[in-house]
Amino acid sequence: xxxxxxxxxxxxxxxxxxxxxxxxDDSPSVSPAEAQFNKLTxxxxxxxxxxxxxxxxxxDFSGFTLTLGGTLASPTYNTSNSTSPGPWAPSxxxxxxxxxxxxxxxxxVLSNGPTISVSxxxxxxxxxxxxxxxxxxxxxxxxxxxxxxxRFELTK
Numbered sequence: 574x575x576x577x578x579x580x581x582x583x584x585x586x587x588x589x590x591x592x593x594x595x596x597x598d599d600s601p602s603v604s605p606a607e608a609q610f611n612k613l614t615x616x617x618x619x620x621x622x623x624x625x626x627x628x629x630x631x632x633d634f635s636g637f638t639l640t641l642g643g644t645l646a647s648p649t650y651n652t653s654n655s656t657s658p659g660p661w662a663p664s665x666x667x668x669x670x671x672x673x674x675x676x677x678x679x680x681x682v683l684s685n686g687p688t689i690s691v692s693x694x695x696x697x698x699x700x701x702x703x704x705x706x707x708x709x710x711x712x713x714x715x716x717x718x719x720x721x722x723x724r725f726e727l728t729k
C-alpha cells in the first residue's frame with residue numbers, strides 16, 4: 574500500500590511543480606508599430622537612388638543620410654547632404670500610414686511631403702523607400718520639388 578501511495582504522489586508532485594513554474598510573464602508586449610519604429614530608428618546611409626524607375630541619381634545624393642528618431646507618438650526625421658532640387662525637406666515629422674487604431678507599419682507619411690512605402694530587408698539592415706513626389710501636392714515651385722517616382726535604398 575505504501576508503494577501505491579508513493580506512485581500516486583509522484584504525478585501529483587510533478588503537476589504541482591509544473592503549475593508553480595508557469596508563473597506570469599512580466600515582459601511587456603510590444604505592438605507591431607512600436608517594433609517597426611524601433612527597427613527604423615537610427616541613421617540610414619544612401620546606397621542607391623533611382624528616379625522614375627531607371628534614372629540613377631545616386632551620385633546626386635552622395636553622402637545623403639536619413640535619421641529617424643523621436644518617439645512613437647511623435648516620430649521625426651532629419652536629412653543631411655540632400656540635393657536641391659530634391660524630394661526631401663531637411664527635417665520634419667512623420668507617422669505610420671493607416672489609422673491610430675490600425676497603423677500601416679509599411680508606410681511612412683511625412684508631415685511636409687509624400688507617403689512613402691517602407692520595406693526592411695537583410696535582417697532589418699537595409700531600408701528601401703518608394704514614393705511619388707508631386708510638385709502640385711508638395712511644393713510651389715520647381716526648385717522645391719522634382720516630380721516623379723523615387724526609390725531610395727539605405728543601410729544602417
